[in-house]
Amino acid sequence: MRISLFIPCFVDQMSPRTGVAVVEVLERLGHEVLYPEGQTCCGQPAFNSGFCDQARCVAEHFLDTFADAEHVVVPSGSCAAMVKVFYPELFQGTKRAAEAKALGERTWEFSQFLVEKLGVGDVGASFAGKVTFHDGCHGLRELGVHAAPRTLLRHVRGLELVEMGEARTCCGFGGTFAVKFPEISTAMAQVKCNSIIDCGAHTVVSNDPSCLMQIRGYFDKHGNTLPCLHLAEVLART
């Protein structure tokens, strides 16, 4: 299958290894991975701040970039939700409404793509240790991603999956929210991180790189070196 990747702007810059891992996993499964090089951002920061014209401008660029893509895979529930759920609203009543909707239907969050589209549970990965999974809220509630990442993790050799008490609780990232309301955002990170520690996991895994930035940032500030990995990074390990 020919799969086009969308690597969100901050993954491109801050944690490219997540994108690399996605490439590895998909190629290992025998797929052809494409990366349209003109891609930048999905426009979510402007959209979430209420600046829809500016967001639409960026989203149009996204539509252009992925116009020919058969399947777009995104290693972030939040950016995938932007395309799948919010583009139709953003383009409502415009010339490109149908195009936006169609692209949304061809766009997938990484784990959901593997499990639901490709029907893969076991990607042949090994990872020793006790792992807990953090659901990014956009993936969880906008896209209904819950079972897929867990299915994939359960098939990883050597990996023990444990659930934390606050699994469904937001980590407090929320984009600009994290800097506009740092006190609230940090209090939420504290609840999340304590729950991760309490469940006894040695590694926290998520399908959302932005949540990982928040969780890792909080742990790091508090001198905790608990590894925070993207799901793809675990699945890439053989």
Next chain:
Amino acid sequence: MSAITDEFHRAAGSVADDDDQRAFMRKALGGYEHTRAGTEARFTSWQAARDAAAALKWDALENLHALIQQFVDKLEKRGVKVCWAEDAVQARSYILEVVRAHQARSIIKSKCMTSEEIHLNELLEHEGFNVIESDLGEYIVQLRKEAPYHFVFPSMHLRRGQIDDLFVEKHGYVSNEDPEALTMEARRVLRRKYLEADIGFTGANFGIAETGMISITENEGNARLTTALPKVHIALMGIEKIIPTLDDLALLLPMLATAGTGQQLTCYNSQYSGPRSGDEPDGPEEFHLVLLDNHRTRLLADPEQRDALRCIRCGACLNVCPIFKNIGGHSYGTTYQGPIGAVITPHLRGLQDWKHLSHASSLCGACTETCPVRIDLHHHLLRNRRNAAKAAPTMFERVVYGAFAGVMRRPWLYRTLTKGSRFLNWLGKPVAGTVLDPVRAWRRTRTLPDPAKQSFKDYWKQHRKAGDAVRASAPTVPTVPPAPPAAGAQS
């Protein structure tokens, strides 16, 4: 930043900093979630019930005009005096008039958030009347001269010891923290107040058009006493509380109880249809109903957000909201706290003054997931943000998002700038964490990773070249992908 926003930041920040208070709330609401999950499971399908309740309330809103008319006609036929109050001022002056006309000294109230909305207690007290809240939680916050903390659990922020102290101070109570003893103390004081009251004041959870009744949901029996003992009953109800038929309660009462407290049904659900009729032994001699608009019709006119009027004020969205749990109810500074408050307050009290509540959300969607009438809560926060930005964008944001769009639609510019950002990052090291640091707010409590040495785009260039090389040397399908530079490395 406006004074209202400033105050929000201050209050929210102080609770967010208070580990004890937050742990206390998490524990209380954790108990709620557990109980509620059990009750939900007793529905054949809670999700189907949500669909039905949402559709029912939606239909009621679509036919609001006719239903209200039907409702009022029935009530008036039975001698109820109905006041159509366009806003808080009209509602307040009508109520004050009734109170004055009866030369009332004392008014007993059962829980009514709508009366908080129109600041009724302040008015009546200012006019020299004695007002007593009879719901235990409300009574406690009233004694403390505080606003309700949560519109269903008004004093949930208080520990037993604090209530004990309060009663000792205000009643001369002999200290005893046993919950039953505390409740009996409140009861002892309140029972007298019912007998003394000239007027009983209530809200309404539902207004049933078919029969012309208001329905009141409660757990303490205080609303029953409030309506049974005093000679005059005044009820205040938002116009969105109308439902078509009595049968609709069969769905809505259990749902309100489940979502609100995790109960299958609240202890008391009573319907009232008018003053005491000739042959009835008890009930009020006079019954007034004040129907309040207060900008609800403005919300009704908004095709995107009018579903917010389906709200049955169960409080579930607060109970699951991570923002509420970490900043508490008083920080909002509104009558209605939590997600529903953040959604409707801008409509009721002004978008620009209250838009910060829509920004103070990570948009996690826990509220929408839990709402029994399926209000699209967290998406409405986005819509409020959009409307606010459209009406009055700040210069700063206009520049920022203008630049953002300018860069993101030009891949060459993005590449140039992101290359430059590594340099800037190096240059910016000395100012990290100082006032000159643009991400200071982040860095105060969290670390920020440096941009990676090699971006994904750079990696991809190499990868593609390597892939081409592999393909050239072995035209069959490459089985071994080239080793990526830093796959799986930890920061």
